[in-house]
Amino acid sequence: MAGPMKERITELLNAALERARAAGQLKSAAPVFTVEAPRDPSHGDAATNAAMVLARAEGKPPRAIAEIIRANFEPGGDIAEVSIAGPGFINFRMAPGFWHRRLFAAAREGERFWYPQLGGGRKVNVEFLSANPTGPLTVGHGRNAVLGDTIARLHEATGFKVVREYYFNNGGRQMRMLAESVRVRYLQELGIDAQLPPDGYQGEYIRDIAHQLVLRNGDRLAQGAAEEIFKNAAERAIFADIRNTCERLGIRFDVYTNELDLIKAGKIDAVIEGLRKRGLIAEYDGAVWLRGEPLGLPKDRVLIRSGPEREPTYRTPDIAYHIDKLERGFDLIIDVFGADHIAEHEGVAAAVRALGYDISPIRVIIYQFVTLTRGGEKVKMSTRKATYVTLDELIDEVSPQGEHEWSPADVVRFFFLFRKSDTHLDFDIDLAKRQAPENPVFYVQYAHARLASVFREAAKAGLVLPDEVERIDLTLLSEEELALARRLLDLPEVVRTSVEELEPHRIPFYLLEVAGDFHRYYNKPSNRIIGQDQELSRARLFLAGVIKSAIASGLRLLGVSAPERM
RNA sequence: GCGCCCGUAGCUCAACUGGACAGAGCAUCGGACUUCGGAUCCGAGGGUUGGGGGUUCAACUCCCUCCGGGCGCGCCA
Incomplete structure (x- = not known):
């Protein structure tokens, strides 16, 4: 309203x-x-x-x-x-006049009308995806990426200054395992006998990286080459792949932050020091622990592992990272996490607060996992075992074939956004492939393309709207048309709720309703937009223009294209 | 066992954060244009919102309890 x-x-x-x-x-x-x-x-x-x-x-x-x-x-x-x-x-x-004035305002202001200005230039940091570079992005990452990017778009549109940020761990055990896996594949490529460690990464992409190393270095790395070389090669190659996938989805990050940089800047040590000063550190079993009891956490958590390397666990840099974000002065810090991170986040937040920071700017959006169904059976996914469907494969599979005005990301983006983030998302690949033309995204896009077509026809018939839209007589609009207008004029409120509650799914549901309203209206012969009566035609065409504008503006928030033709 | 999320039509999901008669899309069945795009539209069937209790003028929504599913409870992230 x-x-x-x-x-x-x-x-x-x-x-x-x-x-x-x-x-x-x-x-x-x-x-x-x-x-x-x-x-x-x-x-x-x-x-x-x-x-x-x-x-x-x-x-x-x-x-x-x-x-x-x-x-x-x-x-x-x-x-x-x-x-x-x-x-x-x-x-x-x-009174109808109220709605007429709103419609005129919508026509005059365009996106400014649809996107209520809530931010007032406040700075918001949206951290999302944040997948460690150990393999290609999977379908689960896709939900994170699309959610995060859409939340960023929603904030941008409503007047916030947005930073899209990607955080990753590159200091720990997993990256060492990755390096080791590449080394093994490299040796095998050279015909040298070597075995993947039990937890090694088995994906085909590891062989590709190893193959590239052979092409560039021959067998020079076969003996005594530093782990660093394999690790860097893997990180570079995998990141290039991740960036490429994001690009296909229309996603770009402004800032990448990583664990090693935080360590080098001494931020990890500072966290440990600060916690120690406050009596929140315990040391036993050779490790350094965050004390759970004074923080109201169920148990102690390891901050620094035992063993000669004195490696921090992922949680220590994460604490430092959140402090870093707070110190960079954001008014709002949004974290997009899978459901498996929720418990961990509580611990991190408790530690940050204990170190004297106001954590109220931090908001977390949790999404439940994506399950994938193929051939009627759930696909169990594991990065390590390489039994996953990559996001790239999914985009390929569900995107329409041939030449189109719209983006290959449209179907995937819309699907990921088409349910509340805290419910499970069941993605049936076969269904998405087979029924792509019947997907809701096409229904909405089709409404837009149809409207574009109406304007093309109107131009042919010499029907043009005046620059001074107020000269159009909207009292000619029927009750049905006013009802359509009322729903249309809801968009600013839908956007507001989506932003305030971090609930992007409201936009696609709203768009589906508007598209449905329009298709129903349009199909009645009595509602012909271009007709004999010039004044009536102009009023209807004007309304059509506002509908088109609302759909396009809504789709833009989702990163889904609004094609003029399909 | 403990914590968090979920349970709504055959299936996948909404329900304006406590409001009026719980709504869509698939699927099923039956229909509709000789002019603006049939990737559309119209109609029908389908529900004790997992069960029970409580709070309230009002409960899908909040509280308790039980049942069922997911995730977590790592010196993995």
């Missing part, structure tokens, strides 16, 4: 309550009531529960109180009707 309308009605309601009290018709103090758009549009444009929340204090039935409020309500110019319904709702219906 439009913000201005809501505020206006709230004011008028408060005035009515005041009058009723002055007249002795009500005795209790102003209640906390809400003004919202009813779920069912036939109930009106706005509704309040004021009478119902007053019922108890007044000792009267809600509908009787509603009558009192209505009797004292002096409607402003835009409110056409005030009625009482259901258990005691007071419903308001706006």
